[in-house]
Each structure stands twice: as C-alpha cells, then as structure tokens.
Amino acid sequence: MNTGKVDVLLGLQWGDEGKGKVVDVLTPKYDVIARFQGGPNAGHTLEFENQKYVLRSIPSGIFQGGKLNIIGNGVVLAPDLFMKEAQELEKSGHELKSRIHISKKAHLIMPTHRILDQAYEAARGKGKVGTTGKGIGPTYTDKTSRNGLRVGDILDRFDEKYQAHKERHLKMLKALNYSDFDITETEKEWMEGVEYLKQFKLVDSEHEINRLLRQQKTILCEGAQGTMLDVDFGSYPFVTSSNTICAGACIGLGLGPRMIGNVYGIMKAYCTRVGSGPFPTELFDETGKQLRDLGHEYGAVTGRERRCGWVDLIQLRYSVMVNGVTHLILMKSDVLDAMKTIKACVGYKLPDGTTTKELPFDLEGVEPIYQELEGWQTDMTKMTSEDEFPAAFKKYLQFIEEFLETPIKIVSIGPDRAQTVIRK
Numbered sequence: 001m002n003t004g005k006v007d008v009l010l011g012l013q014w015g016d017e018g019k020g021k022v023v024d025v026l027t028p029k030y031d032v033i034a035r036f037q038g039g040p041n042a043g044h045t046l047e048f049e050n051q052k053y054v055l056r057s058i059p060s061g062i063f064q065g066g067k068l069n070i071i072g073n074g075v076v077l078a079p080d081l082f083m084k085e086a087q088e089l090e091k092s093g094h095e096l097k098s099r100i101h102i103s104k105k106a107h108l109i110m111p112t113h114r115i116l117d118q119a120y121e122a123a124r125g126k127g128k129v130g131t132t133g134k135g136i137g138p139t140y141t142d143k144t145s146r147n148g149l150r151v152g153d154i155l156d157r158f159d160e161k162y163q164a165h166k167e168r169h170l171k172m173l174k175a176l177n178y179s180d181f182d183i184t185e186t187e188k189e190w191m192e193g194v195e196y197l198k199q200f201k202l203v204d205s206e207h208e209i210n211r212l213l214r215q216q217k218t219i220l221c222e223g224a225q226g227t228m229l230d231v232d233f234g235s236y237p238f239v240t241s242s243n244t245i246c247a248g249a250c251i252g253l254g255l256g257p258r259m260i261g262n263v264y265g266i267m268k269a270y271c272t273r274v275g276s277g278p279f280p281t282e283l284f285d286e287t288g289k290q291l292r293d294l295g296h297e298y299g300a301v302t303g304r305e306r307r308c309g310w311v312d313l314i315q316l317r318y319s320v321m322v323n324g325v326t327h328l329i330l331m332k333s334d335v336l337d338a339m340k341t342i343k344a345c346v347g348y349k350l351p352d353g354t355t356t357k358e359l360p361f362d363l364e365g366v367e368p369i370y371q372e373l374e375g376w377q378t379d380m381t382k383m384t385s386e387d388e389f390p391a392a393f394k395k396y397l398q399f400i401e402e403f404l405e406t407p408i409k410i411v412s413i414g415p416d417r418a419q420t421v422i423r424k
C-alpha cells in the first residue's frame with residue numbers, strides 16, 4: 001500500500017544538540033510534527049525574527065504554517081508545566097488548541113513524582129544522576145511497573161485514581177525518610193493543568209498517525225535528549241529513563257519500523273553534557289570555558305552550566321549505528337570559527353592500557369585519542385550557501401563524513417532559523 005513517509009530527527013550526543021532549531025527549519029516540509037518520548041526535561045530553543053522560545057513538552061513544529069503537532073504515547077506530561085508553557089505561547093498570539101493533539105496513552109507526571117525524583121537523587125548522594133528534577137524517572141518507573149496514570153485517565157473518575165497513586169507515593173517517600181516537602185500549592189496548579197488539558201484534543205494517536213500516513217501525509221518525529229542519554233544505549237546509569245533512539249519513535253507513536261524513512265542525526269561540532277556521568281572528551285581548561293562562553297552553554301531548563309569538550313567521533317559512530325542515521329546535521333560550527341586548530345576524538349585508551357575504536361561497556365576512566373585538524377578562522381555566521389564555506393571547513397566536513405560514513409545534509413551556523421545552510 002502507498003503511504004506517506006515518516007522521518008525521525010534526534011540527538012546523537014548528550015542532548016542539547018539543537019534539535020528544536022532544526023525541527024522548526026524543517027517543519028514546512030512536513031504535515032505533522034510528533035514528539036515520541038521525554039517530557040519537560042527537554043528544553044528546545046528556537047530563534048527567529050528576533051524572538052526566542054524554549055519549548056519543553058510542545059513539539060517544535062508549532063511556529064511554521066499551522067501544522068498539526070502530536071504529543072505521542074511515549075511522552076510523559078506534567079499538566080501544570082504544560083499549561084504554563086502553552087499559555088505563554090497563547091499570550092504571544094499562537095493558537096494551539098486546534099493544532100496540538102495529545103495521546104491518551106501518554107503518562108502523567110504527578111507532583112509526587114517530582115518529589116520522588118528529588119528523594120532518589122538525595123539518596124544517591126555523590127552518585128546522583130543530576131536529573132532535571134522534573135519527575136521523569138519516577139514517572140517512567142511507574143509506567144513500566146504498571147502503576148502509571150495516563151492522560152486518558154483524566155476523563156473518568158480521576159480524583160479517585162489520583163488519590164490512590166498519591167497515597168502510594170507518600171508511602172514510598174516515608175520509606176525513604178523524605179518528609180521535607182509541601183505539595184499543596186503545586187497540587188492546586190496541577191489540577192488546574194488537568195482541567196486545561198481537557199481543552200485539547202485527547203486522541204488515540206497511534207490510530208491518528210497511521211490514518212494520516214494512509215492519507216499520504218508526511219510526519220517528522222522530534223526526539224528529545226540524545227543517544228548517550230538513552231536508557232539502554234546511553235552512559236548508564238547516568239541517562240534519562242526513556243528510549244531516545246530511533247526505535248523509540250516506533251514505540252512512542254505506534255509506528256511500524258518499516259514506516260521510518262530518513263533518520264536525521266543531530267550533532268554539535270563539539271560536545272556538551274549536563275548532569276553527572278562520564279564524558280571522555282570533557283575539557284577543564286580555557287578551551288572548555290571558551291566553548292561554554294561562545295556557545296552559551298547553559299541549560300535551557302535548569303540554567304546549569306553545561307560541561308563542554310571536543311567532538312567525540314567514536315561516540316558518534318556508535319550513535320549513528322544504533323539509530324541507523326541516514327543524514328547528519330552539524331550544529332554550532334560557528335562556535336569554532338576563531339580556533340586555529342580543532343581536535344576530534346578518533347580512539348580511546350582504556351584503563352587497562354589497551355586502545356579501541358569502539359564504544360566500550362563503561363566510559364569511566366576512558367582517555368580520548370585525538371586527531372588535530374586545521375581551523376578555518378573565518379566568521380561563517382552570515383553565509384547562505386556551502387559554496388561560501390572556506391576550504392578548511394570543507395575539509396573538516398569531509399573528515400567527519402568519512403569517519404562516520406554518513407553525509408552531512410545541513411550545517412547550522414548560528415541560533416537563528418535563517419542561519420542554516422542546506423547542502424546539495
């Protein structure tokens with residue numbers, strides 16, 4: 001049968017690669033944009049016409065041409081945060097209610113999930129994950145342990161269900177000896193958020209998406225977080241609690257794997273990470289600070305400083321593999337514009353002294369082996385075509401393409417929608 005097509009766009013590093021910006025750029029090419037996992041732990045930044053927006057739960061296809069945006073079953077949703085985010089956008093003149101459909105199977109993040117998130121982090125002490133504190137882990141845990149509360153539940157005997165879940169959480173918090181919290185105010189806003197959610201179309205999104213595909217519609221799936229934060233393939237246990245990889249789009253939207261066409265893998269020209277966990281190419285010197293300052297590397301959600309380092313091609317080759325990436329999208333190369341030389345990790349030295357070119361089971365104690373490349377030392381931020389790219393930058397692109405055996409389709413040279421070069 002002839003159907004429409006589904007492409008997936010996702011992060012290849014530890015998140016914050018620039019997914020929001022590129023989804024916005026690509027939206028005019030699609031009929032539908034769909035989020036398939038994660039929740040308000042995401043912060044996707046978009047800039048255009050001197051406006052800046054940070055989206056958390058709302059897909060990044062909301063600003064271009066009245067497209068349908070779907071929040072899939074794989075997402076976890078906090079009604080109070082969703083309400084605040086949506087009302088801000090409505091205030092600035094963006095109509096959302098007819099354009100956002102929410103899966104009835106998406107799980108709800110309760111106020112007590114956020115407290116549990118804090119309690120688990122406190123209990124881990126030094127080994128804390130450094131979560132965003134949004135209740136992501138506890139909500140996905142309830143989902144897999146078959147204790148979750150879903151969006152569809154708000155339509156029937158909700159108070160009763162909510163109270164039962166809350167009681168269970170309070171017992172868990174007591175067992176953790178965690179009592180220093182008061183959710184009275186949050187709970188009130190949360191309940192307002194639940195009422196607000198009812199103004200949106202709550203759908204069986206798997207049916208809707210497959211129906212749209214039969215009608216030849218095109219869909220872009222927007223990933224959150226990044227491959228190294230995937231609960232199976234990331235730097236476990238310092239990961240998020242969902243499958244951020246391409247297969248997550250099948251699970252989080254109800255798509256058969258054969259429906260997936262292009263897989264756009266987004267990477268920064270360097271690398272960042274927020275929160276704890278190993279990061280082989282992390283820089284603690286002036287260059288690291290320079291990357292943070294020039295790249296404005298501060299968390300979009302928590303404001304935390306992002307850890308910065310050189311690009312890691314061993315890690316990226318692994319990400320290309322587990323996602324089946326068909327096209328690369330290179331972000332933030334402008335941050336390297338002034339550098340004389342640039343480093344890329346092309347191998348690892350393991351703690352036992354041996355070397356490898358494959359991502360090992362554990363990244364702890366791994367040392368990067370670098371190749372030094374010539375910088376282009378040219379301001380590229382106003383370029384509009386790849387023909388203008390300096391020779392050293394072209395060489396750099398070719399080096400990455402060859403190492404990762406994947407073509408670079410888009411080069412982003414600044415935060416604005418207009419600072420995007422689509423390659424031939």
Ligand code: GDP
Pocket residue numbers: 011015016017018019020021042043044045046047294295296300331332333334335412413414415416
């Ligand atoms: P996401 O979570 O993957 O959507 O990425 P974030 O929005 O968390 O972080 C990316 C940051 O880089 C945002 O502040 C963007 O505005 C900014 N950005 C995106 N692309 C570029 C680029 O090509 N150059 C520069 N300098 N900044 C960019």
Ligand code: IMO
Pocket residue numbers: 011014015016017038041042043044129130131132133134135136137223224225226229238239240241274275276
């Ligand atoms: P976007 O979509 C970067 C990180 C947190 C923490 C770990 C687990 O904007 O790229 P969680 O709250 O999910 O339980 O935290 O994952 N993390 C992100 N880092 N970008 C994100 O999203 C992230 N979402 C979660 O910092 O280390």
Ligand code: MG
Pocket residue numbers: 015016017042043044045300
């Ligand atoms: Mg982000």
